[in-house]
Amino acid sequence: MGLIKEGKLVNDPFKNVSDCETVPAKGPVIVSIDQWMVRRDDLLKRSDLIGIWLKSDEHPETIAGDLAYLSLVALEFPSFRDGRAYSYARLLRDKYVFSGEIRAVGDVLLDQLHFMARSGFDAFEVESEDPLDAYNIAAADYSVWYQQTGDGRLSAAELRGKGIRR
Amino acid sequence: MYRYDEFDHKLVQERVQQFRHQVKRRLSGELTEDQFKPLRLMNGLYLQLHAYMLRVNVPYGAMTSRQMRKFAHVARTYDRGFGHFTTRQNIQYNWVKLEETPNLLAELAEVEVTGIQSSGNCVRNITSDHYAGRIKDELADPRVYCELLRQYTVLHPEFSFLPRKFKIAVTGSPKDRAAVALHDIGLRMHLNDSGKLGFEVLVGGGQGRTPVIAKTIREWLSPEHLMAYVEAILRVYNLNGRRDNIHKARIKIIVNQLGIDRYRELVDQEFDRIKGDVKGIPEAEIQRIKAYFAPPEYEELPDFTDKLSTLRLADKAFDLWMSSNVAEHKIRGYAIVNLTLKAPDRVPGDITATAMDAVADLADEYSLGEMRVNHRQNLVFVDVKQMDLHNLWQKLGPLELATPNLGQLTDMITCPGLDYCNLANARSIPVAQDINKHFVDVDRLIAIGDFTVNISGCMNACGHHHVGNVGILGVDKHGTEFFQLTLGGSSDEGASLGDRLGRALPQEEVPAAIEAIVDTYMDIREDDERFLDTYRRIGMVPFKEAVYGSADTKVVV
Amino acid sequence: MSQMIIANRLIDGLVIYMGPKGEWVGSISEGAVFENEHDAQRWLVVAQQAVEDSVVVDPYLIDIDAGGGKSLPVGARETIRAFGPSVRTDLLEDAEGNGG
Structure with missing residues (x-):
């Protein structure tokens, strides 16, 4: 298991705090939406970064008003077949203008890396013996995209419009 | 006919390369069947009763003779000498070998066809009227919008893992030959009160174990908003469609559960939010694609109906074929010819490699090198000179492609x-x-x-x-x-x-x-x-x- | 009821049956017939190992009618899997490449 950000294997500064654990006094934490609701005031008193973990049936709309306090939203793929998180990521970026980290967690299948990256994810928890190598192989799969997704990459149609040829 | 440019080619080549790597990982045991299955399905590869079956998209049913020859080559080289045309305007091969599939797909990519999204919980091959661009009653050529939608939906990052498969059909004609009301999204062109061309948008139609006729979600949609509106429908479905039961996961179920009015409300909210941002397709791109579907340079031909009448009087078999299999073309002196794959003792939709090659040659000789496949599993030559009809008929007969039963009881x-x-x-x-x-x-x-x-x-x-x-x-x-x-x-x-x-x-x-x-x-x-x-x-x-x-x-x- | 183990071979997808020594054979006539449930289940474990080893996909037991000297599958589905589409008998070819 490793965390990939900006194409690099990085140490995860965040600690995942489960609902039965107590929140440590110091250090960045990721909590569930239930914990956030219950301990919101306590968490905000801490000076460290806060992230929220959303399950695939938890719509980011519920935390839309709190995004300003959050540095990270982890979107869970309970199975790689459950594609809701792609839409959640798009909504977080486009509709709620969230600029923090959107982390892919759970059943993160690297064959879908491009879909995630283009939908707004920028951090990936990768289950592999050599996460960086696996990531690099997957990242090399595509260089052409048909869709605009607001991730800054130009679509084929836009490149054509600019007269750019491959 | 649309032709790939370097971007389209590159994307498809990258897809083949990705699949080649995935197949290698599967054969080495790095990927389990559970992990590999959705990856192969999204390239059209099923495991069926006898072997792997590959489903290849024919985008909106339109093919060139070059593509048909490649289909023949694939049937001969990678399969047992024949293919099967389906109701989704696809061709299927029944005995494809997993280890050979990447090479097969690379060969298909050369002629601009793929198995991408011919299966899986994603947007499938966009289907359309097989007479598109050639029939009088049409308001505009639906293939332009089909191609725009094809590019919009291929490898869509957000909508490749929907609750269930998703089918879109487009018709440009009031006479529906594309079964649009039986689709997850059906698009039907019509003019609004001020005479502007747009789409009636239908949603939530489908067959399967719970058949539903689609409902109108929007009476009229301006073409420049097509992508934004489709995106809104897909996003609402992706977020709300049921994922707890595969038999209740199609959009028709959630549309019925929420009611069409509520579904419309959700779509409209999303559409209103994004319609300014989803620039969708630049106008230059729309014009670029339109140019590919410009009518061919037709010859100035006299109407040949009288001479055909003489031939028809002289030969009852020709007359029967003319009445059932030939349709009126919008250009004088031309005709649309249906090649039925429904000879009595044959398998409906099946065609041998030999016949595919012959069809390709005939398309070059008689139909400007283009043809279509329709959702009733027949082929169509769309640009045949009336004066060639008798010759063409004589050549189709021995290939068992002139059975005069189009639309009849035996055209099953x-x-x-x-x-x-x-x-x-x-x-x-x-x-x-x-x-x-x-x-x-x-x-x-x-x-x-x-x-x-x-x-x-x-x-x-x-x-x-x-x-x-x-x-x-x-x-x-x-x-x-x-x-x-x-x-x-x-x-x-x-x-x-x-x-x-x-x-x-x-x-x-x-x-x-x-x-x-x-x-x-x-x-x-x-x-x-x-x-x-x-x-x-x-x-x-x-x-x-x-x-x-x-x-x-x-x-x- | 007698049984056999059927599967698809991973590399080409063709229908195969488990032979008497746990090997995989392309023709139903060479498949091992298990006369009791205990044997059938024991060999199914071997078949599962072949799944793990990325040799076969989706193995399962089928009922066999061994009367009349020949082992024939019971029911339309398994008959079609064994002998090919009933509408294209000209195509008969088994996983050994033997044309029919």
Whole structure:
């Protein structure tokens, strides 16, 4: 298991705090939406970064008003077949203008890396013996995209419009 | 016809390369079958009863002779010498080897066809009117929008893992030849009150075990908003569609659960939010794509109808073929020719590599090198000079591609059924062949007129049985194949679902039941009334009595 | 009821049966017939190992009618899997490449 950000294997500064654990006094934490609701005031008193973990049936709309306090939203793929998180990521970026980290967690299948990256994810928890190598192989799969997704990459149609040829 | 540029080619090559790597990982054991299955399915590769089956998209049913020759080559080199055209305007190969699939896909990529998203819970091949661009009653060529939608949906990052598969069809004509009301999204071009061209948008139609006729979600949508509106529908579906039960995961279920008004409200909210941002497709790009579908340079030809009349008078067989298989072209001196893949003893939709090559040659000689496949599993030459019709007919005959039964009772849609398919409960093809044996009298078939028989080997309804005038559904009863008949289905602009006739019949009783239904219809129809109209006027009872007898009817009703 | 083990070969997808020594054979006539449930289940474990080893996909037991000197599958589905589409008998070819 490793965390990939900006194409690099990085140490995860965040600690995942489960609902039965107590929140440590110091250090960045990721909590569930239930914990956030219950301990919101306590968490905000801490000076460290806060992230929220959303399950695939938890719509980011519920935390839309709190995004300003959050540095990270982890979107869970309970199975790689459950594609809701792609839409959640798009909504977080486009509709709620969230600029923090959107982390892919759970059943993160690297064959879908491009879909995630283009939908707004920028951090990936990768289950592999050599996460960086696996990531690099997957990242090399595509260089052409048909869709605009607001991730800054130009679509084929836009490149054509600019007269750019491959 | 659209042609790939370097971007399209690059993307498809990258896809093949990705799949090559995935196959390697599967064969080495790095990927389990569970992990690999969705990856292969999204490239069109199924594991069926006999072997791997590859489904290749023919985008909106349009093909060049070069592509058809490649289909022949693939059939010969990678399969057992034939292919099968399906109701989704695809071609399927039944004995493809996993280790050879990457090479096969690379060869297809050379001629700009792929298996991308021919399966999986994503947007499938966009289908359309097989007469697109060539028929008089059309408002605009739907293929332009089909191609825009193709590019928009291929490898869409957000919508490649929807709750379930998603089918889109587009028609540019008021006469619906694309069954748009049976699609997850159906787009029907029409003019609004101020005479501007746009789309009626239908949503939530589909067949399968819960057949539903699509509902209108928007009366009129301006073409420049097409992508934003489709995106809104897809996003609302991706977030709200059911993922707890595969049989309730299609958009039709959530549309029905929420109600069309609530679904519309959700879509409109999202559409209003994004329609300014989703620039969608730049105008230059739309013009670029439109240019590919500009009409070919037709010759100034005289109308040849009189001379054809002479030929028709001299040869009854030619006359029959002219009346049933040839349609009017919008350009004087030209015609549209349907090549039926429905010879009586053949498998509906199947075509051999040899015939594919011959069809490609004939398309070059007689149809400007282009052809179509329709959702009733027939081929179409769209640009044939009227003066060539007799020659073409003579050449199609020996290839068994001139059976004069288009739209008639023996032009049956037939899914592969239990002869090929893992999901099937019963064999469809032998039923079609049995029915054919009972309806050999050409004059009688003509007298019967428009009459669709659609056969599915299971409730997944790939054979469109719900919308056949007569639908036939294969069911398994304690290990024996039985067939359930429905009456009154239609997939055209007045789409309707068939009603169940009565208890399921054993295979050997099906042709006699069809005979009884036809005889009853011929007895009670008024003038030239179509079967569908007679059924709608009279209802089920006389047909039920004819098939089951009056005593039986009372019990079943 | 007698049984056999059927599967698809991973590399080409063709229908195969488990032979008497746990090997995989392309023709049903060479498949091992298990006369009791205990044997059938024991060999199914071997078949599962072949799944793990990426040799076969989706193995399962089928009922066999061994009367009349020949082992024939019971039911339309398994008959079609063993002998090919009933509508294209000209195509008969088994996983050994033996044409019919």
